[in-house]
Amino acid sequence: MAVNVVMPQLGETITEGTITRWLKKVGDWVGKYEPVVEVNTDKVDVEVPSPEAGYLREIRVSEGMTVAVGEVLAVLEEAEAGEKKEAVAVAAPEGAAEPAGRARATPRVRKFARDHGVDLERVSGSGPGGRITEEDVQAYLSAWQPPRAAPAAPETVGPEQEVEILPVTPVRRTIAQRMAQSAFSAPHAWLSMEADVSALVRLRDGMKEEFRRREGVDLTYVPFVIKAATEALREHPILNSAWSEEGIVLKKRIHIGVAVGVEEGLVVPVIRDADQLSISGLTHAVQKLTDRARAGRLALEDVQGGTFTVNNTGAFGSQVSMPIINPGQAAIVSMEAVVKKPVVVGDAIAIRHMLNLCLSFDHRVLDGSSAGGFLQAMKKRLEAMGPDMSLY
C-alpha cells in the first residue's frame, strides 16, 4: 500500500518549508519513524520522520525546493521489515530511459506489431534493457494460443447457446481490419472480361513436364497472368497507382502482390520489379514466396510495397469473383478457373479454353474506360500467348 510523506506543520504560523537534504534515496528501506528528509523553515530545521515502514518508491520534491504545508514530499510502499526485496526496478536499464507506461520497442518493431495486430504490452522483451525485438514479436505470434472458450454459464436457455465463437488470431484480426478499411474507404467498381487461352493451355500442356524436370517447380497459369498484367500496366500506368489526398500517386516501378492462402488466412507477398522477370523467373518468385508464406517465414519487406495484386481465385474453382483491393493500391485482378466451353468463333461454335479476368478498381482513381483498356490489354496478351512463346 502506498503511503505519503507530507510537509508537516512545524509551528503555528508556518505555512511552508524548504527541502534541504534527502536522507534516504529511492529504493531504500525506511523504518517507521525513521527520518527521511531534512526540512528548513524560518523558525526551525527538522528531520521529518516516516509515518510507516516500507520502501521509498518516489521522491516528489527535490532539494532546495520550497513547498506548502501538507504537500506530498515522497511516497512509500508499505512493507514488513525483513521483506527486503532486492533491486526494486525503478531505474531505467542502460540505454535510453523510456517514458513511463510505454512498451520498450523501436519504431520498426512497433510497426511490425501494429501490422500484425499484436499488443506490445503482452510481449516480453529479450533485447538489451528488456527491449522488445522483432524476434520477440515473431515468437509471440507463433506461440499464440487461442484462449479456451470459457464454457458459457447456462443461466439462460435460448438462441445464444446455438452459436460458437471462434477466437481470432492476430493475423486474422489484421486481415479483417485491412479488408474493412479498403472496402469502406475505396469506392469499388468491377469489370470482367473473358480471354480465350486455348493457345496458352497448349503451351503449358506441352511444356509442363520438361519445365518440372528442368526447373523443379510446377508451371501454372499464374506467371503468365502476372506477365500479361505487368505488360498491361506498362501500357496503362494509371492502374499502378494509389489514391491520396494530395493526388493520385503514380508508382514508377511495378511490384506485383500475389495472394496466397495460408492456414490463418490470406497473405499477399510481393514480387518486386515483376516486369523485369521472365515466365520462369516469375514462376520461381511465386513459388519462393508461397513456400515462405506457408511456412510462416515471410519477412516484413516481403509483404510491403506492392503496387498491384493478382489473385488466383481459379485455384479453388471460382469462375467469377469480386476481389477487394489491397489498401495502398488502386486495383486488383482475379484470375478465375480455366474452363473448357463452347464459344462462337466467326459464325460457328467451337470448343475453347476460357479464362475470366475480374478487375476490381478504386473508382476515385480509375473509371470504366481506363479499367476496360487495361483489361483489354491483359486479354490481348493472354490470347497471344502460345507454344512459340519463350519462357525465359
Next chain:
Amino acid sequence: MVVVKESPGALGLTEGDLIEMYYKVVLSRALSARMWILNRMGRAPFAITGDGHEVAQVASAFNLKPGKDWVVPYYRDQGVVLTVGMTPRDMMLGLLAKAADPSSGGRQMPSHFGHAGLRIVTGSSPVATQIPHAVGIALASKLRGEKDATIVYFGDGATSKGDFHEGLNFAGVHRLPVVFFCENNGYAISVPLKKQMAIAQVSQRAVGYGFPGVTVDGNDPLAVYAASKEALERARAGEGPTLIEAVVQRLVPHSSDDDQRRYRSQEEIEAGKLADPIPRFKAYLEAQGLLTAEQNEEINKRAAKEVDDATDFAEKSPYPEPGDALTRVYGSEG
C-alpha cells in the same frame, strides 16, 4: 577633368538624337518622381532612383547596340536601361513586383534590372559583384572573336570593393573589351568620398590596372557621349578596357529607406538641386535652337502620359502565383 569641345555633329549625333536623349532624361526623371510618390503613399514598399545621374546614363548608353553589346547596370541605372530599350511599363512592373516584371517576375527589389533579349544582365544587391561578371562576359566575347563590347556601371562606393579591383585587374591583364563606367555622386549612402578613397578621382585607379582612366563632367551629355564612344571603340578594336568616371549629383536620398537630411546640410542639398543636369541640358538645347517652348511642353506631356500609362498598367497587372516562389531554382524543374 576632360572637357569636350567637339560639336554634336563631329561626334556623329544628329539633332534628332539630342532631342531623343533629352526625352529619355525627362522620362526617367518623371518615372522617378512617380515612384517616390507611390512609395510615400504606401503603394510601393521600396524605391531607389538615379535623379541627377540621368544625363550621364542616357548619354553613355546612347552609344550601345541594344541586344548586341552587353550592359551590366547597377540599381541607379534607370536612364541606361530606358535608353537600351526597357520601357516605363517594365519599370513600374518592377516597382510593384508584378508577375510580368521582366527583370525578375517580382522576385527582386525594384531597380534590379535584367532583360535577356536586350542583354541587360540581372544584378544583385551586394555592390560591385557585377564587375567580375562583366569581365567574364567580355572574356567570352573576346574568345569567340566577337565585336560586341560590354559596359558595366557602378557607383563610387563600389570602387572600394575587392570585386572592383580583382575585376579591373583581370580585364587589364587580358585586354578585354569592357568599359568600366563609374557614376561618382560623392556618396555611398552617407559615407562621403573622402572617407571612401584617398585619391581625388576614381579614374586614377585605372593606371594601377594598366589601362586608361578618364573623368568627365557627368552633367555634360556631349562629354559623356564622347568619352563613352571612344571607350567602346577602343574595346571593339581590341585595345582593352577603359575606366570612365562621370561626376554627377545625387539629388535624392540613397533610397526610400534613407533620410539624407541626417548627413547632408540643407545648403548642400539646395546646391545640388542647382546643379541638376536636366535644366542645364534644356538650356543647351534651347540655346542651339533645338527646343522651343512648345516642343518642351510636348515632351513633358508625352513623358507624363507614358508615366501614367505605365503606372496604370502595372497596377492592373496581376501578382505572381504564390507557388511560383518554388520555381526556377534549378534548370531541370523550370
Next chain:
Amino acid sequence: MATKTVIEALRDALHEEMQRDQRVLVMGEDVEEGGVFRATEGLLGDFGPGRIIDTPLAESMIVGVAIGAALNGMRPVAEIQFADFIHPAMDQIVSEAARMRYRSNGAFSCPMVIRAPSGGGIHGALYHSQNVEALFAHVPGLKVVAPSTPYDVAGLLKAAIRDDDPVLFFEHKKTYRSIKGEVPEEDYVVPIGKANVVRQGKDLSIFTYGLAVHQCLEAAEALAQEVSVEVVDLRTLAPLDKEAILESVRKTGKALIVHEDNLTGGIGGEVAAIIAEEAFDYLDGPILRLAMPDVPAVPYSPPLEEYCLLNPEKITAAIRKLAGY
C-alpha cells in the same frame, strides 16, 4: 575499359568534354602549367590559351569572371586550388551564381562548374585540408557533388559540365593517386542526384562520401563475419538521393552516417533528419553519426592529425556500437 587513378580519370574526362564542347573553358591559378595536382596537365598544349586560362590570384574574381563567361554562352570549369581558399568567393557563389536563375525568373542561368580539392590526410593542416561541402549544400540553386572513385569522378564531372546550373565539384585530394579503378572508354555520365550502393548488406546501412567511402568499405569487410553492412556512397550532397537513403534504411533499420567534415552542421545532420522524418517506422536503433570532432580544422602534428581524422578502426567501432543496439 582502362584502369586509372582519380586524377587521371579527372583529367581525361576534362579533356573529353573540352573536345566535345567548344564552350568548355578551364580557368584558375596555375592551370596552364598543369595545376598543383596535375589535374589540367597537357590541356594547354591540346587546347591553347584561349581555353585554358591562368587567372591572377583572386578567388572571388575567378568565380565572378566564370559567372560572366557562363552568362555569355560558355561552360567554364573554374578551379579553386584548395577548397580552403574558396571562402573569398563565397559571395559570388552564394549571392550570385546560386541565384542567377531564380532572381531573373529564368531569364539568365549560370552553367558552370567550380572544382576544388578538399579533405585531409596529406599533412596539409588547417588550410589545405578543409571540407566545405556543407556550407554550399545548404544553398538552394547550387548542386554539390563529392565523388570518390575514378568512375564516379569522370562521370560526375561530365554531368556537372553538361548541367545548366552551378555545380560545386569537391574531389578528395587523398584519393587522387591512391584510388584506382576501371573507367570505360566510351562516353557516359553519372547522373547528379543519384547515390550508389557500393556494398549490399542487411543489418546496417552506412551513408558516406569522399575518402570515407573507402574507409567504410574496409571497415565493413573487416566485420563481414559479424555484421552485414550496406555502404551507400552518396556521391551527390545536394540534391541528396532521398529515395536511396530511405530504401536502404527500410531494408536494414539501422543508419550510420560517416563523413570527414566536422560533426556539427555537417551533411550527417541533414541525412539523419530525413531518415527520422520519413523512415521512422523502419528504425531499429538510433541514427548515429561519425565525423571529425568540432575543431576548426585538421592539425599538422601527426598524433593530432590522426586523432581528428577518420580511419577504418573508428568506423568498425561505430558499426559495432550500432549493430549491438
